[in-house]
Amino acid sequence: MTHGSGPLDRDACLALDAQDPLAWVREEFELPAGTIYLDGNSLGPLPSAAPARVQEVVTQEWGAGLIRSWNDAGWFDKPRTIGDRIAPLIGASAGTVVVGDTTSVNLFKALVAALRMRPERDVIVSEAGNFPTDLYMIQGASELIGGYEQRLIGDSGPELVDVLDERVAVVVLSQVDYRTGRMHAMAEVTRQAHDVGALVIWDLCHSAGALPLSREDCEAAFAIGCTYKYLNGGPGAPAFVHVASRHQGVARQPLTGWHGHQDPFAFTPDYKPAEGISHFIISTPPVLSYAPLESSLDIWEKVSLDQVRTKSLALSGLFIDLVDAWLGDHVEVVTPREAGQRGSQVSLRHPQGYAVVQALIEAGVIGDFRAPDLMRFGFTPLYLGHTEVHDAVATLRRILGEGTWEDQRFHERAKVT
Amino acid sequence: MTHGSGPLDRDACLALDAQDPLAWVREEFELPAGTIYLDGNSLGPLPSAAPARVQEVVTQEWGAGLIRSWNDAGWFDKPRTIGDRIAPLIGASAGTVVVGDTTSVNLFKALVAALRMRPERDVIVSEAGNFPTDLYMIQGASELIGGYEQRLIGDSGPELVDVLDERVAVVVLSQVDYRTGRMHAMAEVTRQAHDVGALVIWDLCHSAGALPLSREDCEAAFAIGCTYKYLNGGPGAPAFVHVASRHQGVARQPLTGWHGHQDPFAFTPDYKPAEGISHFIISTPPVLSYAPLESSLDIWEKVSLDQVRTKSLALSGLFIDLVDAWLGDHVEVVTPREAGQRGSQVSLRHPQGYAVVQALIEAGVIGDFRAPDLMRFGFTPLYLGHTEVHDAVATLRRILGEGTWEDQRFHERAKVT
Numbered sequence: 092m093t094h095g096s097g098p099l100d101r102d103a104c105l106a107l108d109a110q111d112p113l114a115w116v117r118e119e120f121e122l123p124a125g126t127i128y129l130d131g132n133s134l135g136p137l138p139s140a141a142p143a144r145v146q147e148v149v150t151q152e153w154g155a156g157l158i159r160s161w162n163d164a165g166w167f168d169k170p171r172t173i174g175d176r177i178a179p180l181i182g183a184s185a186g187t188v189v190v191g192d193t194t195s196v197n198l199f200k201a202l203v204a205a206l207r208m209r210p211e212r213d214v215i216v217s218e219a220g221n222f223p224t225d226l227y228m229i230q231g232a233s234e235l236i237g238g239y240e241q242r243l244i245g246d247s248g249p250e251l252v253d254v255l256d257e258r259v260a261v262v263v264l265s266q267v268d269y270r271t272g273r274m275h276a277m278a279e280v281t282r283q284a285h286d287v288g289a290l291v292i293w294d295l296c297h298s299a300g301a302l303p304l305s306r307e308d309c310e311a312a313f314a315i316g317c318t319y320k321y322l323n324g325g326p327g328a329p330a331f332v333h334v335a336s337r338h339q340g341v342a343r344q345p346l347t348g349w350h351g352h353q354d355p356f357a358f359t360p361d362y363k364p365a366e367g368i369s370h371f372i373i374s375t376p377p378v379l380s381y382a383p384l385e386s387s388l389d390i391w392e393k394v395s396l397d398q399v400r401t402k403s404l405a406l407s408g409l410f411i412d413l414v415d416a417w418l419g420d421h422v423e424v425v426t427p428r429e430a431g432q433r434g435s436q437v438s439l440r441h442p443q444g445y446a447v448v449q450a451l452i453e454a455g456v457i458g459d460f461r462a463p464d465l466m467r468f469g470f471t472p473l474y475l476g477h478t479e480v481h482d483a484v485a486t487l488r489r490i491l492g493e494g495t496w497e498d499q500r501f502h503e504r505a506k507v508t
Numbered sequence: 509m510t511h512g513s514g515p516l517d518r519d520a521c522l523a524l525d526a527q528d529p530l531a532w533v534r535e536e537f538e539l540p541a542g543t544i545y546l547d548g549n550s551l552g553p554l555p556s557a558a559p560a561r562v563q564e565v566v567t568q569e570w571g572a573g574l575i576r577s578w579n580d581a582g583w584f585d586k587p588r589t590i591g592d593r594i595a596p597l598i599g600a601s602a603g604t605v606v607v608g609d610t611t612s613v614n615l616f617k618a619l620v621a622a623l624r625m626r627p628e629r630d631v632i633v634s635e636a637g638n639f640p641t642d643l644y645m646i647q648g649a650s651e652l653i654g655g656y657e658q659r660l661i662g663d664s665g666p667e668l669v670d671v672l673d674e675r676v677a678v679v680v681l682s683q684v685d686y687r688t689g690r691m692h693a694m695a696e697v698t699r700q701a702h703d704v705g706a707l708v709i710w711d712l713c714h715s716a717g718a719l720p721l722s723r724e725d726c727e728a729a730f731a732i733g734c735t736y737k738y739l740n741g742g743p744g745a746p747a748f749v750h751v752a753s754r755h756q757g758v759a760r761q762p763l764t765g766w767h768g769h770q771d772p773f774a775f776t777p778d779y780k781p782a783e784g785i786s787h788f789i790i791s792t793p794p795v796l797s798y799a800p801l802e803s804s805l806d807i808w809e810k811v812s813l814d815q816v817r818t819k820s821l822a823l824s825g826l827f828i829d830l831v832d833a834w835l836g837d838h839v840e841v842v843t844p845r846e847a848g849q850r851g852s853q854v855s856l857r858h859p860q861g862y863a864v865v866q867a868l869i870e871a872g873v874i875g876d877f878r879a880p881d882l883m884r885f886g887f888t889p890l891y892l893g894h895t896e897v898h899d900a901v902a903t904l905r906r907i908l909g910e911g912t913w914e915d916q917r918f919h920e921r922a923k924v925t
Contacts, residue, residue: 142567149554196765327795348610348613
């Protein structure tokens with residue numbers, strides 16, 4: 092994106108937006124007027140069709156259909172049918188994804204299932220900078236089962252190759268780092284782990300809907316992720332879990348609820364795991380929470396993830412170029428400048444990051460803050476253009492130049508990632 | 509309800525409904541015209557205020573508020589604030605209930621926490637007729653941790669007193685049996701278990717909103733339950749978990765996600781349990797699914813559970829009387845006739861139960877079926893009157909008398925309980 096004469100100017104951004112093949116998608120979302128929303132990596136915005144779809148579920152399927160809708164409206168099968176719609180977005184095959192519960196609970200299922208597949212091994216590998224709930228769930232599972240050593244890579248610790256050996260049962264990594272946007276080479280890392288006989292669980296929270304994933308990336312492993320960031324499923328929308336076809340039937344998860352039973356309505360006293368991915372469903376699905384996700388998937392099925400990735404890198408590259416040109420003395424870019432190594436966000440370090448983000452929000456540019464000093468900005472090609480990226484950095488420049496942010500500490504609860 | 513001259517006739521039912529102190533509540537629900545809904549013990553109907561509340565959450569809180577709503581709309585605290593609204597309905601104190609996840613997952617949390625409080629014991633007691641997912645989750649947890657013996661009471665097996673001894677760590681019972689509607693004396697059973705040093709987990713799925721529970725019932729133990737039956741929270745609405753005040757701080761659950769952390773937004777690498785009941789929250793709450801539950805709780809806060817119980821027993825008693833008078837040769841009443849021993853449903857046994865229930869639904873009377881031969885009918889005083897109970901039994905009499913049900917096997921998936 093950098094030109095000999097510096098980054099793109101606003102007219103050049105307008106010109107690029109005018110010929111953007113994804114420009115039409117912007118109309119599929121409701122965004123408040125006067126807002127530049129750079130936080131779709133935390134909570135995606137409302138699909139325009141979602142309110143009507145939600146009302147349909149509430150008044151028709153529930154209100155009029157009542158319990159008949161468990162069959163007639165397909166409620167019972169939602170974890171599977173929506174899973175099959177998410178599968179192509181994460182490089183997975185049909186029949187390998189179910190949607191329900193939370194990312195944390197799905198990690199617990201996948202982790203215990205994977206550990207059971209390597210009973211003779213006693214090490215779990217993750218990364219120091221993983222999203223904390225992943226580390227916490229690993230700790231909870233380890234403590235419950237007992238006897239596992241944890242090895243953390245990254246940050247100032249060792250590299251993956253340094254910790255991989257024949258004792259490693261499972262490797263749990265986030266493909267895209269929630270703080271820095273740094274991206275793992277998924278297929279390559281999976282191969283490294285498999286080479287020592289370990290299994291891999293990928294957290295795709297910051298990948299799903301942010302970039303294309305291939306069969307090679309995903310079909311070799313377990314994966315989990317949320318649907319409320321780039322997938323725009325709404326606050327607290329249900330999470331997904333993917334189990335590679337070759338692991339199914341072998342992988343046994345411990346939260347053995349009735350919807351994961353071979354025959355849930357036989358009401359027999361002993362748990363018998365359902366065939367295939369259904370064993371990873373626990374119990375009654377959160378019907379209402381699927382509705383906006385369905386509207387969002389209607390949009391996703393009309394766009395190309397390759398186009399999304401191309402535009403995402405153009406937007407994040409433009410952002411970095413503008414920050415370098417205008418704000419190089421004020422902030423540090425902590426996201427990799429190499430396009431192939433970053434996801435769909437850019438993070439800047441600033442000692443007063445929290446206050447600056449508050450001032451940005453006041454000025455209509457919504458990003459977020461991660462302690463102690465990171466300002467995060469998500470680039471979501473479905474509803475953002477080059478001009479908005481330009482204007483966001485211009486606003487940041489004005490705020491940093493004027494010092495119109497107060498010297499305040501991070502004292503109140505930040506936003507949920 | 510039985511009078512010398514037989515059960516109430518339709519005019520007497522109309523007269524009772526005309527002076528029903530709960531009659532006004534019927535207008536707070538949307539029910540399809542021409543339907544007598546006797547399945548609120550499976551899925552409660554739509555509160556009239558819910559569609560507007562849901563739209564507010566979707567278009568205002570999410571659409572306009574975006575991530576700001578995690579703080580501004582109280583999303584982050586929903587598990588606690590809604591928990592505090594459910595607490596009085598189950599005889600629990602404020603600060604002892606959180607709402608999220610499913611009943612099955614909440615059972616897993618409570619069960620592991622309780623087992624850890626009795627590390628020297630190795631027996632889990634439940635009942636053969638417990639709702640299967642409870643048994644399945646117990647099996648899953650036992651298998652994961654290892655070393656537990658399971659003892660099942662009831663049906664043709666032993667009584668509770670026969671299996672209680674110093675080896676019993678935890679007793680897991682449903683207060684009201686999902687098949688028969690038979691009710692345990694909660695405080696008494698809890699005392700029996702405590703007398704041998706065991707802990708108790710009550711499944712209140714068929715109790716919450718069906719009958720009043722006292723502090724003595726609930727505050728001594730753990731409890732779990734769903735909000736989509738008598739509480740009318742909508743299909744797949746989030747479940748609750750209650751941890752008695754005296755167990756808090758001691759009880760440690762294993763699904764250690766970031767929302768149960770002492771300081772979720774510090775993003776520290778090690779899990780530290782939050783104070784109090786918050787430790788039983790796992791992760792991002794299902795925001796949208798709380799909305800109808802809030803509308804339902806607005807109604808619950810205006811009614812007396814004692815009035816609900818009185819009317820519930822009147823309705824179920826009338827149903828039994830009419831069945832006895834009209835259908836004694838055709839069906840068997842499997843629910844206790846003693847009012848103090850039943851919840852808020854009545855179940856009838858009939859060899860062609862599945863086909864009969866289908867014929868009833870065709871005729872506008874919605875009940876449900878549980879294999880192999882039980883027809884279940886729920887009595888929900890918020891939106892049902894005596895006249896509807898009368899007309900429902902009259903319809904059943906017509907169907908059984910005419911034989912207008914086909915001899916079909918239970919071959920398709922039944923409704924979700």
